[in-house]
Amino acid sequence: xxxxxxxxxxxxxxxxYKKTEVGVIPEDWDVAxxxxxxxxxxxxxxxxxxxxxxxxxxKSGYKVYEQRNAIYRSIEIGNYFxxxxxxxxxxxxxxxxxxxxxxxxxxxxxxxxxxxGAPQGVINQALLKITLNNNLIDxxxxxxxxxxxxxxxxxxxxxxxxxxxxxxxxxxxxNTLLQxxxxxxxxxxxxxxSDVDALIAALDxxxxxxxxxxxxxxxxxxxxxxxxxxxxxxxxQVLLGELGVFSKGSGIKKDDVLDYGFAxxxxxxxxxxxxxxxxxxxxFISEKTANNSQVIKSGDLLFAGSGxxxxxxxxxxxxxKRKIAYAGGDIVIFSPKEQDSMFLGYLMNYESIVRQKARMxxxxxxxxxxxKNLAQLQFDLPPLExxxxxxxxxxxxxxxxxxxxxxxxxxxAIKQGMMExxxxxxTRxxxxxxxxxxxx
Numbered sequence: 339x340x341x342x343x344x345x346x347x348x349x350x351x352x353x354x355y356k357k358t359e360v361g362v363i364p365e366d367w368d369v370a371x372x373x374x375x376x377x378x379x380x381x382x383x384x385x386x387x388x389x390x391x392x393x394x395x396x397k398s399g400y401k402v403y404e405q406r407n408a409i410y411r412s413i414e415i416g417n418y419f420x421x422x423x424x425x426x427x428x429x430x431x432x433x434x435x436x437x438x439x440x441x442x443x444x445x446x447x448x449x450x451x452x453x454x455g456a457p458q459g460v461i462n463q464a465l466l467k468i469t470l471n472n473n474l475i476d477x478x479x480x481x482x483x484x485x486x487x488x489x490x491x492x493x494x495x496x497x498x499x500x501x502x503x504x505x506x507x508x509x510x511x512x513n514t515l516l517q518x519x520x521x522x523x524x525x526x527x528x529x530x531x532s533d534v535d536a537l538i539a540a541l542d543x544x545x546x547x548x549x550x551x552x553x554x555x556x557x558x559x560x561x562x563x564x565x566x567x568x569x570x571x572x573x574x575q576v577l578l579g580e581l582g583v584f585s586k587g588s589g590i591k592k593d594d595v596l597d598y599g600f601a602x603x604x605x606x607x608x609x610x611x612x613x614x615x616x617x618x619x620x621x622f623i624s625e626k627t628a629n630n631s632q633v634i635k636s637g638d639l640l641f642a643g644s645g646x647x648x649x650x651x652x653x654x655x656x657x658x659k660r661k662i663a664y665a666g667g668d669i670v671i672f673s674p675k676e677q678d679s680m681f682l683g684y685l686m687n688y689e690s691i692v693r694q695k696a697r698m699x700x701x702x703x704x705x706x707x708x709x710k711n712l713a714q715l716q717f718d719l720p721p722l723e724x725x726x727x728x729x730x731x732x733x734x735x736x737x738x739x740x741x742x743x744x745x746x747x748x749x750x751a752i753k754q755g756m757m758e759x760x761x762x763x764x765t766r767x768x769x770x771x772x773x774x775x776x777x778x
Contacts, residue, residue, distance in 0.1 A: 355763070360517050364763040368518040372468065372511070375480065380469035381512055383442065384461040385431055390420075400425040401459030403433055408441040408465060409448045413456045420460070431460040431467065436477060438468040440484075447493055449484050451477055476521060478528035483516050486757050517762065526767045527760045534753045541746040545739060552735045559728045560688050562718055566731075569724045579713025581682075582674035586709070587640075587665030589631035595621045600628040601661065605668040608642040608653050614736065615656040615683050616640075623664060631664040634671060637679040639686060641670040644706045645699075652695035652707045656683030670709050681725035684732050691715055 355362050358369045372381060384390075390402060395418050402418040420428070433439070433452055441448040443464045461467050470477055483489055492514050519527065558564035562573050590602055599622035603612075611620050623631065634640065638657045645651045652670075656679045657663065665671055674682055685691060698711035720728070759765035 358517075360515050361762065363517050364519070364766065366520060367763055369515055370474070370518045371513045371515055373513065375471055375475040375516075375518070377469045377471050380467075382431060382461070382467045382469075384463040384465045384467075385428060386463050389428060390460075390462055394420055394424050396421050401433075401457040403439060403459050403461045403465060405441045405443065405445065405448075405462070405464035408439045408450045409445055411448075411450045413453065418462075425458075425460065428460045433459050433461060433467065434469070436470075436472075438470065438477070438480070438484075440466040440468065442466045447484075447490050449481060451481060474521075475518065476524040476528055478532065479519075479524035480516075482528055482531050482757065483761055486761055487754075489514075489516065519763065522769045523767060526769050530760065530767065531753065531756065534749065534756065538746060538749050538753070541742055541749065545742045545746065548735060548739045548742065552732065552739070555732065555735060556684065556688055559731065560685055561690075562720065566724065566727050569720070569727070571721045571724070573718040573720050575716065576719045577713060578672070578686075578715040578717075581677050581719075582672055584709035584713065585632060585671045585673070586667075587632045587634075587643075587669030587671060588667050590623060590627060590664065590666035594623050594627045596623060598622050599624050601663040602628075602631065602666060603634070603640060603655075603657070603663060603669065604666040605642045605644065608640060608655055608669070609645065609650065612655040614654075614687060614732075615658050615680060619663065628664055631666070632671065634663050634665045635673070636660045637674065639672040639674065639679060639682055640665060641672065641686070641707070641712060643668040643670045643708070644701075644704055646705065648696040648699035648705050649692070651699040651705045652686075652692075652712060654683055654686035656680050670707070670712060672709075672712065676722065677719075678722060678725035678729050680729035680733060684729060685717060686715075691717060 351357055351362055354365055356365050360369055363369070395402070397419065399419040399421045401413075402416065402420060403413075404416045404418070406415045407413060425432075433456070435452055435454050435456060437452045439450050439452065439461060440446075441464065470480060493511060518524075559566070587603075587605070590604065595602070595604070601619040602621050602623050603616065603619070604621055607620055634657050636658060640655050640657060642651070642653045645653070658680060694715050695707060695712070698714070699705040699707050719725075760767065
């Protein structure tokens, strides 16, 4: 490992640091390659050729680990198995607790540590197995280094199209370098980052809980199964077309979109950027394009007029902002009269309405829905004041979710900053001196 140094003038390097092929690092850190930190050069690519043909698979036995196990970080995924004879033939590719698997074809660089109690099995040809030398490197520290952006860039920069073919045979990958602190410091760094991961996981759990609460609240309030205090007037069954008028977005091509100018909504953004109502704009057009485009006004509902599946067709967002904006093609615009647009925005994405829209969708490769179809959507409608009260409750839940998502994003950004500091040695953790005398 000590061979990975640069013959460079260290006069500009801060005291206590040195220049190496991975940059400036503390003097007591080393530099190692992936081969260096694995047992007996233990980087093994899954078997190629006919070693794992479908005819070898059985209903139960030894698990065949797939690339999806690394991508989704789970041992539960996959249902391919081999018998004991085939398992013995492929013992070189056997997976053990603590081994690291890496996706190395197509979606590359995803990494997963095989947990305790994982089923015995082998890797397939789309995986790489790394067996770490625990006397040199802490596995959790290794995971942190491997997942950081700079290391990911290193392992992908020399592969055309992002595909790693014959990965283990490539010295470029096997000799990829990483910075190596003393083991106690590795463990301290890994634990610190793990604490942040625990906070992120807790936020994820809380966000999921809030989303489930929102779903349950929608099921109760949008159907009238539960009435809010103070409301007792009867709901009436209506068709959407009875509540307003339809129009069509137009006049905005892909080449017309700018980073500034007049705000516009494109139909694809309804699927990817907006949920229930529009909070911000992502696309803009020139005044000339705007003059030939369809204006949308506050209170309008925007439906995606085309999509890839019947289940997603006609996703709806309410436009509640009080400013001029424009709608691109493939957007069906509905302007309600004397109704609460936020309430209708939530209702138009409720499961019973989604099922109706799915039945109305037309087409195979691309599914379309038209204004005449949307006009036939049928539902029970509460009085206006109750609509507003229901929308307010759902909007409050959305605000709580948005605040949690913002906090999660900030925590993730903090973690990235911590990784940049800790994994390079720019910031050092205080490690008890007795930690350096403990056995690994």
